[in-house]
Amino acid sequence: MGRAPCCDKVGLKKGPWTPEEDQILISFIQKHGHSNWRALPKQAGLLRCGKSCRLRWINYLRPDIKRGNFTKEEEDTIIQLHEIMGNRWSAIAARLPGRTDNEIKNVWHTHLKKRLEKYQTTKPQGKKARSRPNQANAENMTVSNSTATNSFVETSTGTVDNVPSSSAHSYSSNDFSSITEISSIELPNISSGHGIYDDQIFDIQQSNLDDFPVIFDETFWSSSSQDLTSDANDLNLVFSDMVDDEQLQPQFSGTGSCDCEDNVDFWLDVFVKADRTSELPEF
């Protein structure tokens, strides 16, 4: 049915916000809140559409916004969460206090993605999906494709041991295809299994990597619910040995009727319940 853009109305201002507009918006929200964005600009006396006001508040004016450069930890967290969630920026932002989805999206496209792509271009082409950090380069390591990929598999399952390759699903976003090949995340000492990711993310035993074929199924995020149910069933096989928490068992077992369509939070919960909370930032 289509809908006219909300800012098409004649007389509404577009473009960068002025300090005066900011002040008006802040004052109004402090006084009256923002229960109705559509009506807010009119009530506040702003020549902006509600969407524009909402965006300005959410992304810039909120008092709890954290400004400034992203820390290494934050960048690492984004990379990790993106690996799990794909381009669900708002979900990622929800786990990075003070950061907005827009900001995270920007930093991904301008910094992190390029870092990963850069590494990809310099990466040897031979053992594409299974290459792993070279022991000799351990002191200044970057994460290879397999390592980055395995990070998810590992965080999902708790271990990479005894995972049948046919069941070894890994997941990426539609956008992640360009970076699943590798990441250029600085990863000191990973080859020894004791890098910065060791405690936080990777417990990968290097000896296991060669025996753990990495399969990146790019269709996961766009799968139908039926497909996802199927995926969930496969995951059930993978996870059943790993997830001890009884609360999770019903969702993994039996009928396979896991309602996991678009339910990344569920998987996050899995990680948390699997006693891997240290891998994620505080919520």
Next chain:
DNA sequence: AAACCTGACAACCGCCTTACG
């Protein structure tokens, strides 16, 4: 010094989801 290029980020656009009558 000027022109051009690039990176960063704020803001917009349009689709999807949800709430409600």
Next chain:
DNA sequence: TCGTAAGGCGGTTGTCAGGTT
């Protein structure tokens, strides 16, 4: 149950500052 309005989200674009030629 359906239609509509509003909110929310992700993709994309526009603009500007800093760097390079």
